[in-house]
Amino acid sequence: TLSLLNRAWKSGFDVLMLTTDTWQLGWRPTDINIANYTHVHAFSSDVLTFYYPGTPGNELGESDPAYMAKHHDDLAQDKGHWIDSSVWHGKPHTWEKVRWLIGEWKKISDGRPFVLKGIQSVADANRALEIGCDGIVVTNHAGRQVDGAVGSLDVLPEIAEAVGDKMTIIFDSGIRTGSDVFKAIALGAHVVMIGRLFVWGMSHEGVHGCRHVIKSLLADLDILMTVAGYRSITEDVYKNKEALRYSPSGVPPGPAEHARL
Ligand SMILES: Cc1cc2nc3c(=O)[nH]c(=O)nc-3n(C[C@H](O)[C@H](O)[C@H](O)COP(=O)(O)O)c2cc1C
Incomplete structure (x- = not known):
């Protein structure tokens, strides 16, 4: 998280927005239809999904040294696993974590x-x-x-x-x-x-x-x-x-x- 915050600040962004409603993706039939999820994708190799290298959904983590150090093995075995375990992690954000995040962002961004x-x-x-x-x-x-x-x-x-x-x-x-x-x-x-x-x-x-x-x-x-x-x-x-x-x-x-x- 700190790595992402520092990169955002250095890239010129000056407001941090945390989305709290998407710690897991909702049931989205259209996305399933077009194989937008990693494990559906396994059946259809010609569809570029959210998760795959070079696609926008993957870019943030894939270009991040801290994320990649942590998820290197995941990435080698299953290109979608890192995003499932660290982005759509299925664990709700807590108010305490939000408070922590605000403190860190304020320090980084003055x-x-x-x-x-x-x-x-x-x-x-x-x-x-x-x-x-x-x-x-x-x-x-x-x-x-x-x-x-x-x-x-x-x-x-x-x-x-x-x-x-x-x-x-x-x-x-x-x-x-x-x-x-x-x-x-x-x-x-x-x-x-x-x-x-x-x-x-x-x-x-x-x-x-x-x-x-x-x-x-x-x-x-x-x-x-x-x-x-x-x-x-x-x-x-x-x-x-x-x-x-x-x-x-x-x-x-x-x-x-x-x-x-
Ligand atoms: C394809 C798509 C992807 C989205 N991805 C995100 C996201 O990654 N993070 C987020 O906070 N909101 C995401 N949203 C929600 C938008 O930020 C926004 O809340 C919503 O689209 C606003 O409603 P509108 O599309 O009717 O204007 C996404 C919306 C769409 C349509």
């Missing part, structure tokens, strides 16, 4: 921020604040971990209410359009992140596709603000629940509700 990703409840948000996190990511990992997990947007308001004035609230999972960004900010997020959106752009047209998707999202948000009549995202939209009409069922009101409105 106090730069630490963010905990994977928060879905007020109790955990409070705990994250208590142990010294500078920010949290309210996310359900794009729904890729717990099947049937609560929607991140549903828990965002209560988490923002509890800790939003004391730490940075980052939101992700499901951001696709400008109005998604608007809603998250109005419900108390300071920042939103995107995952699949830029991946789609990237798979279509590499860096240009990625840039195009992000520019389109910004344009969408910019135009939405204009047509909805909001001047400033920080002054007029942030925490402005008046800007939203909430339907607890998640679907627009039907004719009967419209009549009552």
Whole structure:
């Protein structure tokens, strides 16, 4: 861990984010279908997976002297084993370990921020604040971990209410359009992140596709603000629940509700 932290710092990264929700991968039928796991791969030698040398999932550990010293024998025998035993290790992170990690990162980076990703409840948000996190990511990992997990947007308001004035609230999972960004900010997020959106752009047209998707999202948000009549995202939209009409069922009101409105 210390080797990775030092490399990240020396490479110019200045915020450390720990993902807490993925100490083991969820059941992901699509990944199984395309043989994205090491032991499935054994049956299909022409598919490049997450785990195999030179692929992005493997790169971090494979380029790390400390990891490789520890897992050299694993690597020789079974190229996927090191990642199973050290990355998807199936052992939950503890709050004590997170506290340790924050201390180490602060020493290495001279106090730069630490963010905990994977928060879905007020109790955990409070705990994250208590142990010294500078920010949290309210996310359900794009729904890729717990099947049937609560929607991140549903828990965002209560988490923002509890800790939003004391730490940075980052939101992700499901951001696709400008109005998604608007809603998250109005419900108390300071920042939103995107995952699949830029991946789609990237798979279509590499860096240009990625840039195009992000520019389109910004344009969408910019135009939405204009047509909805909001001047400033920080002054007029942030925490402005008046800007939203909430339907607890998640679907627009039907004719009967419209009549009552
Ligand atoms: C293919 C893929 C791989 C991901 N890998 C990681 C990962 O290694 N670590 C992590 O914290 N999140 C990972 N995520 C989750 C994203 O960081 C992010 O939380 C999520 O994609 C946001 O939802 P969105 O895709 O709807 O924008 C991954 C998501 C996808 C789609």
